[in-house]
Amino acid sequence: MAGFADKRQWGPTPRYDRVRAYEPKQKDFIVIAGPCSVESETQINYVANAVASAGATHLRGGLFRAGTYPNDNYGIVSQDLFKAFKYAAGVYQLKTVIEVLDAHSLDFVLPYADCLQVGCRQMQNYSLLTRLSRTNKTVFLKRSPGATIDEFLGSAEYLLKGGACTPVLIERGSATQATHVRWDLSISMIPAIKSISQIPVVVDAAHGTGRRDLVVPMTLAGVAAGAAGILVEVHPKPELSLSDADQAIDPNKFKELMFSVGQVRNAIRGI
Ligand code: PEP
Numbered sequence: 001m002a003g004f005a006d007k008r009q010w011g012p013t014p015r016y017d018r019v020r021a022y023e024p025k026q027k028d029f030i031v032i033a034g035p036c037s038v039e040s041e042t043q044i045n046y047v048a049n050a051v052a053s054a055g056a057t058h059l060r061g062g063l064f065r066a067g068t069y070p071n072d073n074y075g076i077v078s079q080d081l082f083k084a085f086k087y088a089a090g091v092y093q094l095k096t097v098i099e100v101l102d103a104h105s106l107d108f109v110l111p112y113a114d115c116l117q118v119g120c121r122q123m124q125n126y127s128l129l130t131r132l133s134r135t136n137k138t139v140f141l142k143r144s145p146g147a148t149i150d151e152f153l154g155s156a157e158y159l160l161k162g163g164a165c166t167p168v169l170i171e172r173g174s175a176t177q178a179t180h181v182r183w184d185l186s187i188s189m190i191p192a193i194k195s196i197s198q199i200p201v202v203v204d205a206a207h208g209t210g211r212r213d214l215v216v217p218m219t220l221a222g223v224a225a226g227a228a229g230i231l232v233e234v235h236p237k238p239e240l241s242l243s244d245a246d247q248a249i250d251p252n253k254f255k256e257l258m259f260s261v262g263q264v265r266n267a268i269r270g271i
């Protein structure tokens with residue numbers, strides 16, 4: 001294959017054999033929705049109900065997480081909220097997705113998580129990836145804003161090394177010189193990865209733009225490009241979100257988005 005991949009292949013063998021050989025275990029469309037941070041029992045129940053009735057499959061919610069600025073709020077870490085999160089997801093038959101920051105906190109998170117999220121800042125935390133590769137969980141791996149396709153797939157290769165976890169990749173935008181967005185969603189990453197690997201790629205246009213008004217069009221663009229799912233931040237009152245307030249959408253907008261996602265999926269079926 002010409003271009004990007006060739007430049008980086010030192011030696012005769014591809015660097016990510018497992019990624020190339022991967023055969024997906026389940027092929028259902030993935031819809032991860034929920035607040036950036038879990039803020040209260042009331043908030044998470046309300047959101048879980050709203051997103052489940054609009055067709056979400058997974059409930060997200062920051063509990064253990066990290067962001068760019070240490071003094072910002074990233075959710076109130078309490079065991080009660082972990083329990084409330086798991087309970088709300090269970091009531092509405094959603095799978096839980098919880099970010100894990102390091103191998104050390106994994107044991108705490110595991111009982112509450114059907115799926116684990118590796119945030120973009122941990123994409124190359126190889127001890128964490130190695131540990132996760134031995135769990136029997138679905139692991140959502142976010143691309144670091146500066147990572148090349150090879151670095152991203154190299155990290156996915158770590159996840160496959162232990163032979164136990166089910167990897168899913170998330171495209172969540174690049175650091176560029178653009179000033180109209182916080183991060184710039186790299187839509188081309190989706191079909192480019194699909195040409196190499198069958199590991200599903202989810203589009204995250206919330207972090208991939210940082211702008212509420214761009215979440216719908218860019219999510220649809222990702223779906224049109226062949227994304228295997230979407231990640232959206234949904235909050236009852238988006239502008240009051242404890243974290244990532246600029247990119248959250250409300251439940252009504254999420255419902256509209258889900259309708260449009262269905263239309264785009266129908267339109268590209270068979271292409
Ligand atoms: C998040 O999903 O809320 C998050 C912090 O994502 P990222 O790691 O992509 O910044």
Ligand code: MN
Pocket residue numbers: 036207233243244
């Ligand atoms: Mn967020």
